[in-house]
Amino acid sequence: xxxxxxxxxxxxxxxxxxxxxxxxxxxxxxxxxxxxxxxxxxxxxxxxxxxxxxxxxxxxxxxxxxxxxxxxxxxxxxxxxxxxxxxxxxxxxxxxxxxxxxxxxxxxxxxxxxxxxxxxxxxxxxxxxxxxxxxxxxxxxxxxxxxxxxxxxxxxxxxxxxxxxxxxxxxxxxxxxxxxxxxxxxxxxxxxxxxxxxxxxxxxxxxxxxxxxxxxxxxxxxxxxxxxxxxxxxxxxxxxxxxxxxxxxxxxxxxxxxxxxxxxxxx
Ligand code: MLT
Numbered sequence: 001x002x003x004x005x006x007x008x009x010x011x012x013x014x015x016x017x018x019x020x021x022x023x024x025x026x027x028x029x030x031x032x033x034x035x036x037x038x039x040x041x042x043x044x045x046x047x048x049x050x051x052x053x054x055x056x057x058x059x060x061x062x063x064x065x066x067x068x069x070x071x072x073x074x075x076x077x078x079x080x081x082x083x084x085x086x087x088x089x090x091x092x093x094x095x096x097x098x099x100x101x102x103x104x105x106x107x108x109x110x111x112x113x114x115x116x117x118x119x120x121x122x123x124x125x126x127x128x129x130x131x132x133x134x135x136x137x138x139x140x141x142x143x144x145x146x147x148x149x150x151x152x153x154x155x156x157x158x159x160x161x162x163x164x165x166x167x168x169x170x171x172x173x174x175x176x177x178x179x180x181x182x183x184x185x186x187x188x189x190x191x192x193x194x195x196x197x198x199x200x201x202x203x204x205x206x207x208x209x210x211x212x213x214x215x216x217x218x219x220x221x222x223x224x225x226x227x228x229x230x231x232x233x234x235x236x237x238x239x240x241x242x243x244x245x246x247x248x249x250x251x252x253x254x255x256x257x258x259x260x261x262x263x264x265x266x267x
Pocket of ligand 1: 024027091092093188
């Protein structure tokens with residue numbers, strides 16, 4: 001646990017070495033990285049916060065913003081006395097936080113891993129949808145999001161045949177407070193367009209996307225790959241919005257290859 005001025009943040013931290021800051025998506029928490037914590041910890045130090053309102057962090061009241069969430073992540077690195085640049089890995093909403101982190105703290109970023117995410121801002125329709133969902137959470141509670149979003153998170157094959165992973169994610173979602181959901185939904189509504197930043201992000205980037213992602217289409221990953229000066233793109237067949245949980249071996253192999261390529265560049 002790490003105390004901030006207005007809330008206490010829970011987090012996981014694996015080992016010494018090259019540091020990966022693993023930022024989860026909505027409405028999940030650091031346990032989404034469980035299979036990476038297990039398999040990648042021998043080659044990197046993985047730090048995975050529960051963003052405010054999510055998981056075991058305090059259910060801090062909103063409003064939230066991407067700026068606030070990025071500052072929380074930097075604050076955690078400060079508290080852990082991590083001064084050297086890190087690889088920021090963001091899943092979906094965590095990718096939106098990662099873009100903000102790059103804008104605010106470029107000197108702290110050695111590379112990016114972007115998982116099932118997109119750089120663009122919400123459309124007018126998307127913003128209206130966020131408000132409607134936030135209102136439903138206010139009136140009906142967080143379960144409404146769990147129910148509607150859960151099936152959309154997976155490739156059809158995963159949802160139909162991997163009950164264990166579906167239940168694991170459902171359980172994770174139920175640990176997100178109403179404050180966390182509403183805060184995150186409205187922060188996503190208000191996030192800026194990061195597309196113009198991509199061409200100037202001259203750091204190594206790995207983009208990983210599920211071929212069957214129903215929430216963010218793989219075309220977004222292809223477009224980002226074109227826009228970054230130095231990126232690798234891995235599309236994982238048979239995975240939906242959560243490739244790290246649905247196809248952990250392929251996901252972890254892609255991350256290992258990327259980390260090795262960074263190490264080779266340094267030699
Ligand atoms: C997420 O998985 O973090 C969200 O679905 C992203 C979004 O709604 O834009």
